[in-house]
Amino acid sequence: MGIVTTIAPIALALIMLGLGASLTVKDFTRVCQNPKDFFIGITCQLILLPIIAYLLIIILRTPIELALGVMLIAAAPGGVTSNVLTKFADGDVALSITLTAITSLISIISVPYVVFLSIELFDITYVKKEVSMLSISLKMFFVVTVPVMIGMVIRKFADSFIINNLKIINKISIALFVIVFVAIYIEEWDSIVMFITRAGAIAFTLNVTMMVVAFYIAKFFATGVAQRRCISLEAGLQNGTLAVFVGLQLFGQNMVYMVPTAAYALIMMITSVIFVLILRRRT
Numbered sequence: 382m383g384i385v386t387t388i389a390p391i392a393l394a395l396i397m398l399g400l401g402a403s404l405t406v407k408d409f410t411r412v413c414q415n416p417k418d419f420f421i422g423i424t425c426q427l428i429l430l431p432i433i434a435y436l437l438i439i440i441l442r443t444p445i446e447l448a449l450g451v452m453l454i455a456a457a458p459g460g461v462t463s464n465v466l467t468k469f470a471d472g473d474v475a476l477s478i479t480l481t482a483i484t485s486l487i488s489i490i491s492v493p494y495v496v497f498l499s500i501e502l503f504d505i506t507y508v509k510k511e512v513s514m515l516s517i518s519l520k521m522f523f524v525v526t527v528p529v530m531i532g533m534v535i536r537k538f539a540d541s542f543i544i545n546n547l548k549i550i551n552k553i554s555i556a557l558f559v560i561v562f563v564a565i566y567i568e569e570w571d572s573i574v575m576f577i578t579r580a581g582a583i584a585f586t587l588n589v590t591m592m593v594v595a596f597y598i599a600k601f602f603a604t605g606v607a608q609r610r611c612i613s614l615e616a617g618l619q620n621g622t623l624a625v626f627v628g629l630q631l632f633g634q635n636m637v638y639m640v641p642t643a644a645y646a647l648i649m650m651i652t653s654v655i656f657v658l659i660l661r662r663r664t
Contacts, residue, residue: 390629392557393622394524399554400461400485401532402543408479418473418599418608422480425595425616427487431455431495433594434587435502443583448503449496450641451583454624456495458484461554462650463618470657472610480615485529488620489521492627517630524626557622584645588652592617610660618653621646 412419434455438448459481467477484491496517499505536543543550595616599609624642 390524390626392560393626394528396461396554396557396620396622397485397525397528398532398535399550400482401529402536402550403464403478404482404529404533405536408475408482411475411479412483415476415604418476418603418612419479419483421599421602421608422476422595422612422615423484425591425598425612426459426480426484427491429594429598430591430616433591435499437583437587437590441583441586445503445505447580447583447641449499449505450580450628451587451645452499453492453496453628454584454619454621454642454645455587456488456492457619457621457624457627458488458492459615460618460620460622461551462653463614465551465555466618466653466657467611467614470610470614470660471607472614473605473607474611476608477611477615480611482529485620485623486526488623489518489525492521492623493517496627496631517627520630521623521627525623580641580644581648584641584648585652588617588645588649592652592656614653614656617656618649619645621649 431452434451437443438451443451459477461481464474464477464481468474592613596609596613599612603609603612621642628642
């Protein structure tokens with residue numbers, strides 16, 4: 382776990398820096414222009430996803446040692462990969478960027494809240510004693526909020542450079558995401574193989590269920606097809622690197638919690654690509 386412990390915070394900070402560099406003030410003010418789609422998306426991601434994850438844990442009788450890992454990935458905000466796949470799906474990229482940006486900033490409050498509520502609900506006792514909701518929020522502030530703000534400042538003063546290199550920035554962010562999870566798979570392969578059947582089942586069920594639920598909610602309430610596609614992908618693609626970072630703060634070297642996160646990270650990429658291919662065939 383030494384490599385993961387070292388690179389996860391750095392990778393997360395760099396990913397959020399890249400996200401910030403891709404943002405402008407318009408990405409936040411856009412909410413006021415078309416609040417309906419935004420609130421549908423944020424409701425699916427911040428409220429429905431953790432609720433559905435909790436219900437699936439109960440229904441599938443997920444072991445307690447894996448349950449918190451499932452809630453951890455369910456609490457995580459959307460990842461930068463959702464922006465890329467939304468573009469390939471001919472979805473509303475602007476809405477995707479806005480949802481990713483705002484849920485990422487809100488995550489310094491929402492993620493600790495969902496995680497500590499889950500700890501209480503599942504009566505989990507193997508969390509590091511010195512960790513509190515406030516300490517997690519503060520650490521997330523420095524590796525999530527601060528890099529986003531720095532990235533936005535860089536964008537303001539080097540706008541043309543950032544625009545010309547935005548594709549490279551997105552590729553670097555995705556590469557960092559991949560590096561973190563490759564390191565997990567390499568370092569903890571035995572543990573992952575041992576739990577993958579259980580974790581894989583609930584990770585797959587959660588991912589597919591959430592994308593389908595979000596798709597049909599957006600079908601009835603969102604303003605158009607592009608928004609529907611965006612919202613379903615945002616609900617299904619989470620920031621796994623952030624989930625790993627929070628998990629490290631809670632459990633240190635304990636690997637079990639990370640198995641659902643690693644399983645979900647792999648599954649969400651496969652299911653999301655298949656989902657995008659299906660959408661593209663229908664257009």
